[in-house]
Amino acid sequence: MEQNDSKTEAIRERLLHLKAELQGRVSTIHAHARDPLEQDSAEQAAQLGQVAVVAALETEATQEIAGIEEALRRLDAGTYGICVTCDEPVGEARLNARPAATQCRECAELDARRHP
Numbered sequence: 001m002e003q004n005d006s007k008t009e010a011i012r013e014r015l016l017h018l019k020a021e022l023q024g025r026v027s028t029i030h031a032h033a034r035d036p037l038e039q040d041s042a043e044q045a046a047q048l049g050q051v052a053v054v055a056a057l058e059t060e061a062t063q064e065i066a067g068i069e070e071a072l073r074r075l076d077a078g079t080y081g082i083c084v085t086c087d088e089p090v091g092e093a094r095l096n097a098r099p100a101a102t103q104c105r106e107c108a109e110l111d112a113r114r115h116p
């Protein structure tokens with residue numbers, strides 16, 4: 001375990017950085033969502049459309065934050081990087097691309113096919 005400590009810390013740093021970035025994005029979304037609606041009804045309709053898009057973006061960011069928090073818990077528990085489904089390593093390339101991944105590519109693809 002000892003020789004993995006610096007690697008674990010690097011991953012933790014990266015996850016925390018990513019989480020801060022996402023939280024910043026959510027704050028920006030909130031700031032925009034608070035903008036008062038224009039009086040003009042065409043403008044209003046356009047803005048309401050934007051509100052739906054913004055809400056979807058916020059949901060996405062919030063889910064990503066939850067995934068990162070889960071990854072941080074797994075890091076503390078020593079199960080980070082292990083597929084939750086098959087107990088095989090998730091793989092470094094995949095973790096580099098998606099640091100919060102909890103499944104290896106094979107299991108994630110199987111799940112995606114089962115629940116489209």
Ligand SMILES: [Zn+2]
Nearest residue numbers: 083086104107
């Ligand atoms: Zn797997």
